[in-house]
Amino acid sequence: VGEEARDLGERGLIERLLGRLAPDPAVIVGPGDDAAAVPTGPVTLATTDLLVEGVHFEIGLSSPADVGWKALAASLSDVAAMGGVPRHALVGLGAPPPTPAATLEALYDGLDECGRAHGVAVVGGDTVRADRLIVAVAVLGEPGPAGVLRRAGGRPGDAVCVTGALGAAAAGLALLRAAADDPRAAALLETHPGLAAAHRRPRPRVREGPAAAAAGAVAMIDLSDGLGTDLGRVAEASGVGARLRAEALPLAPGVAEAAAWAGVDPVRFALGGGEDYELAVVAPPDRVGRLIGALAPTPLVVVGSLVEGRGVVLERPGGDVEPVGELGHDHFREDDA
């Protein structure tokens, strides 16, 4: 039984947590003053994500370090989806006073590990009492060489592409929840370790975002709520509709097996699962070859196209078409994960 947050007090806890962070010599004022001071260019990208225990993560399914990693990864992904390069992060941490200090230190280790893996320094934060773990991350970045890429640049006829593969995070979460009581789920997690890893330690496409913007992408979004919902946002912002082809969706290894185990259509994991943190990249068809080259070795595949009209539809192999509708995550409807 080690120390708890309340034993250290706010100051002692902050000292411990800051000790987990690698210092960045380019930072002008780092953690520990009223505000951080960082070097910036003429344009700064800024985004924030709020993660709440029991809503966005479950202790038991993820380690504290995983939680720290994922909290930062979500915001890095947002900056990448603007074609930007994330640089600095602020972290607001809420925790119950009896939380073991080691838990919070591990969470900071995960933040720091994710930051170092992506060239991002944690430069400040806030540490408060709460009744459950809360991690609020804000990330600052700079535009990539091609400037700022918005959601609104798509036109009918543009190709819709996705990086990597889909469905792993959602399948991983479903299996992790079941694994204690379900040997089949546990076996699938062992056979496909990428599924749990995708849920616990998503890899934001920090290199691919600016590279796609430079290679001619006209609109982009990261897949935090599922391709169905997130592509719907691009389509709406662009004033168009979108058509996805079910057989083109790249399923991550093990997702088909997890869907069979769960008795659901694998498309549900691929479109509705959320938290894959892949990028949906929109570009005129004649630029797709260049985009594929620019993003290699990360796969980029065409999964559909933007069309006149409104809404996102899914075309099944037989030619049937159905609205994607409410397959995605909605953080305010309680039946969500």
Add this chain to the structure above:
Amino acid sequence: VGEEARDLGERGLIERLLGRLAPDPAVIVGPGDDAAAVPTGPVTLATTDLLVEGVHFEIGLSSPADVGWKALAASLSDVAAMGGVPRHALVGLGAPPPTPAATLEALYDGLDECGRAHGVAVVGGDTVRADRLIVAVAVLGEPGPAGVLRRAGGRPGDAVCVTGALGAAAAGLALLRAAADDPRAAALLETHPGLAAAHRRPRPRVREGPAAAAAGAVAMIDLSDGLGTDLGRVAEASGVGARLRAEALPLAPGVAEAAAWAGVDPVRFALGGGEDYELAVVAPPDRVGRLIGALAPTPLVVVGSLVEGRGVVLERPGGDVEPVGELGHDHFREDDA
């Protein structure tokens, strides 16, 4: 009975909330994309605050608009305490799905009101489900004309000054908590409306921070946790001690009466209360006149000095000296407000 957050869904709720914000034409990409894009200079100040219902505010004592105001004010105060000028804010909002949409709209009204009052635009955010209200604010700003002012610049012999007056927020909170059952408390709140206002709508010293830096302040901090704790941070960062004179502490109107009502030493409200969001300004004594002129009409008074050694002590009128010790707020010790 109006709509609840869950009736609107995440997208509908976000649309409603963004409708409460005044647009800022200088912002390159405002709310609604993956990240905001804002114009910045070569150095950006960045800070974050996390407010949790039941810890940092109590619905019933503060209106939702008050909560929004205060959440932003806390971060603006941090930027001002660096001698900086706050410009842009990100807001992470957590709320239970049954929360009335009108409550969250009012919270955003308070955010927007505070932002407009201080030249700050809300440029992005995140909206998630939680079991209680959570407001995570991150603020970006730029250094003032005198650059970045840190906590660490104090030297023995420097004067310690404070803006405005102390203790109003803590006295206001104590009275608000008691007022329903205690007619004396209710009467004091009526006689001194500044006490409740100080708790609900603190006025960050956004003008005074950069002005103090330009007029020769060598160290500064904002009083979020009480002068005792916060001056201790300046002293520690500067490698010195501090000596405060009890009779020099400027008590806000009504604080002495509130202390008499509570049966406590008014110094307790002034040093330990927290949330006054005044500035503690440290400067060589020969610059105090210039500082007073630069901050006018906001009062600035000398309350003590930095000394050789460590720790903060309080000198009583008779000459007795006591350590300020644990009078301040500690967010991880549960006997705090």
